[in-house]
Amino acid sequence: MFALVDCNNFYVSCERAFQPALIGVPVVILSNNDACIISRSAEAKALGIRMGEPFFQARSLIDQHQVRVFSSNYALYGDMSSRVMNYLTDVAPEVEVYSIDEAFLGLHGMERYHGPLEAYAREVRAQVRQRTHIPTCVGIAPTKTLAKLANRVAKKDPALDGVLALDTPERRQWALNQVAVEDVWGIGRQYATRLHALGLTTAASLASCSEAWARRHLGGVVGARLVRELQGFPCHQLAPGEDGRLSRKSIACTRTFGRPLSAFPDLLGAVTAFASRAAEKLRRQGSVAHVLTVFISQSRFGSGPPPHTRSAQITLPTATSNTLELVRHAHAILDRLWQPGTIYQKAGVVLDGFEGTGQPQLSLFEKAPAVTRPQSAALMQRLDQLNARYGRATVQVATALTSTPNQPAPWQGQQQRRTPAFTTSWDELWEIG
DNA sequence: TCTGGGGTCCTAGGACCC
């Protein structure tokens, strides 16, 4: 059996944990640049504010109902997430951290020690709430897809009090009838439209389709697995990370600029900063990357024909996590992509093709193995220590700097409504009193 | 005026190899 533990309105809940005055009132959290709404309290949802809606479009509704609005504070959310996940790894034999606010638990053999799983889930839920002030819902089922579905029903039906276990065929069928087909995990906009056109509107109707039918209409093997999972046959295993930590297969740092940019030095500043940040994340998970992609984009919303993006990818001669090397290669790619007179709105750096730092893979064309040079590793370690201690980007590559010290870089946007990093920054510690 | 960021998996097709 699997359990899916999902935090309710996670970013809003994090803010509420430190500002109890926000409880019971409508609250929304904004994306980077204060651009879109990415988390809503139940009260905000009830007002009709939509997930992903641009802030300026929801503005009148927000003003009218005095909705509290905050910029996103990822330092806070990341720290709160770790607290929740650390607790879960203590109480379940296997944990897969699926996202910042969700985890799958493997509960094989748990009944023997804990009795009915529903009671165990209620205890976990109560403990998470007591320790972190984060509310959660728990869905329990024989497959991951059914656990997601159970979680969704538990969230919507107040009578269930946040927990639903699909441990009998009757309960499973009942839950399948509660959920619309577009709300099934793995059914997005395209498939939902197609399924509705064929008269399939509930999860139950999709579960009654044959595997072969799903293979034909829902993207091959992916759809076949989806239907089998709804029928109760597990097709997705748990992927537990080390110590509950995620190990990514690609790492990206991409941003929409605070304002349109066209000058090469401005673009270079952004790309340098993004490559540095991506390299930092790469080192934190102990990998080196073999593949580097850089892209620069014009506005998605302007007139004129697509494509609005130019990108290029290179395979590095030697896999690395060294900021200076990655920045040098990213700079060279940008030289090829940048065109004078073009107005850019966004850029990004993506790292791929990872190897563990310890076991470099030998390339046929290299004279020497792709080992990280000790000198370079020590330098990067020192860099990470300084930035961890004194704040991100205390030490950085010179091309990432702005011409005017102490000013935000040209590519940086607005974060006017950010709350303090209550838990992670010495300057912004929570004050009690 | 303002419209996010970071991931995963799968498929198809071409190049190349045995």
Place this chain on the structure above:
DNA sequence: TCTGGGGTCCTAGGACCC
């Protein structure tokens, strides 16, 4: 020279997720 079959690697693009 012609033929068939099977495999790998790479890229681009689609669909979906939180």
